[in-house]
Amino acid sequence: MKVVGFSGYSGSGKTTLIEKLIGHLKHAGARVSVVKHAHHDFDIDHPGKDSYRHREAGAYEIVIASDRRLAKIREYDAPAVPTLASMLAELSACDWVLVEGFKAAALPKIEVWRAANGKPVQYPSDPRIVAVATDEPASLPEPTALPVLALSDVAAVAEFLWSDAERYEYVATAARAAAEAAAEAAAEAADAHAGRGAGASGRRGPSAGR
Numbered sequence: 001m002k003v004v005g006f007s008g009y010s011g012s013g014k015t016t017l018i019e020k021l022i023g024h025l026k027h028a029g030a031r032v033s034v035v036k037h038a039h040h041d042f043d044i045d046h047p048g049k050d051s052y053r054h055r056e057a058g059a060y061e062i063v064i065a066s067d068r069r070l071a072k073i074r075e076y077d078a079p080a081v082p083t084l085a086s087m088l089a090e091l092s093a094c095d096w097v098l099v100e101g102f103k104a105a106a107l108p109k110i111e112v113w114r115a116a117n118g119k120p121v122q123y124p125s126d127p128r129i130v131a132v133a134t135d136e137p138a139s140l141p142e143p144t145a146l147p148v149l150a151l152s153d154v155a156a157v158a159e160f161l162w163s164d165a166e167r168y169e170y171v172a173t174a175a176r177a178a179a180e181a182a183a184e185a186a187a188e189a190a191d192a193h194a195g196r197g198a199g200a201s202g203r204r205g206p207s208a209g210r
Helices: 014-027 050-056 084-089 154-163 174-196
Strands: 002-007 032-036 061-065 070-074 096-100 109-113 129-134 148-150
Touching (some): 002 014, 148 154
Parallel strands (some): 032 096
Antiparallel strands (some): 061 070
16 A cells, blocks of 8 residues: 655644545545544543443453444553554555654655744645645745645645655564654654743643644
8 A cells, every 4th residue: 555644733734635535535435544643532432432431341342333332442451553654554445545644654645834833834844745735835934845735725735646656665563663653653752842841831832744
């Protein structure tokens, strides 16, 4: 399968771009999956539902399925940082995986940057960024030789991916999984350190690629 990441600060338009790209790729006949890094307290289950009661009773995993969809909920015994490799291993066969978050993962990424956000760009310090999607190319704060794509032109973004599809081929290996886990753990530690330095309240601004 082909895997590409989308990085950028909160409010840059990553989710909207991915949403439109899913439809565009699917219309072209591709099977598309998404992996997203969420905050620790997210939940897709609700009190009173059978599956919620099973979790509360202590089940480690619950699989819920119908003739239309399937969901699996895993409850960790202790906090555990998910790695991109472990998340990709959960997926069924597909053509494209669009990744939102996992900013330290070793995969090619498109940076999404919106001028009105007033946030710095990441491409000068991240060699894995292969293109920039933005609403105002002329406002990019630093020059770049990377392809610059119109954030509103999902067809152009899709064409960019198709034009060099082999670049995004993902081959899972034990060495790659270990390297990604180490890089992601280092990024988590750096984020935690930045949070402690944000002041007594521990409040932080919008995070990049998370």
